[in-house]
Amino acid sequence: MIEYTIYTDGACSGNPGPGGWGFVVVDNNNKKLLNKNGGEKLTTNNRMELTAVIRALDALKEPCKVTLTTDSQYVVNSVEKKWLYNWEKKNWIRSKNDPVPNTDLWKQLIPLLEKHVWVRGHNGHPENERCDELAVIERDKYSR
Numbered sequence: 001m002i003e004y005t006i007y008t009d010g011a012c013s014g015n016p017g018p019g020g021w022g023f024v025v026v027d028n029n030n031k032k033l034l035n036k037n038g039g040e041k042l043t044t045n046n047r048m049e050l051t052a053v054i055r056a057l058d059a060l061k062e063p064c065k066v067t068l069t070t071d072s073q074y075v076v077n078s079v080e081k082k083w084l085y086n087w088e089k090k091n092w093i094r095s096k097n098d099p100v101p102n103t104d105l106w107k108q109l110i111p112l113l114e115k116h117v118w119v120r121g122h123n124g125h126p127e128n129e130r131c132d133e134l135a136v137i138e139r140d141k142y143s144r
Contacts, residue, residue, distance in 0.1 A: 001117070003028050003065040006056045009131035010048025010072065011139045018142030019043035022134025023056035024127045034059055035130065039138030046074050048135060050105045057112040065117045069128055078106070079113065 020039035049072035
C-alpha cells in the first residue's frame with residue numbers, strides 16, 4: 001500500500017465569514033506531490049478544516065496509508081473518538097437532540113476514511129504552515 005503524509009488547514013475571517021482551505025500531499029521521500037487550495041465567501045472555520053481533509057483524501061485515486069496532520073481538534077476528535085460514526089448511527093443527531101453541524105461534509109468524509117488508512121500526525125510541521133498560507137490566501141480572496 002502506498003504511503004503519503006497529508007497536511008491540511010482551514011481559515012476563516014469571522015464565523016461565519018470568508019474562508020479558505022489548503023492541503024499538501026507528500027510521499028515517503030518527502031517529495032511534495034500535490035498542493036491545492038480553495039475557499040468560500042460565507043463559511044465557518046470548521047467547514048474549511050473539514051473541506052481540506054476531504055479534498056486531500058479525495059485527491060488520492062487509489063487506497064493508501066495516510067498520515068494526516070491537522071491542527072483541527074474538531075476533525076481529529078470526530079474521527080479518533082468515533083463521534084462521526086455515532087452521529088451517523090443516530091441519523092446525524094447529537095446527544096442533546098440537535099442536528100450535527102456540517103453533516104453534508106461528514107457524509108463525504110466517511111467513504112474516504114473507509115478507502116484509506118488514516119494514521120494521526122502531529123501539527124507544527126513546515127508543510128502545515130504552508131497549508132495555513134494556502135487557506136489564508138483563499139480566505140482573503142473572498143474578504144475583498
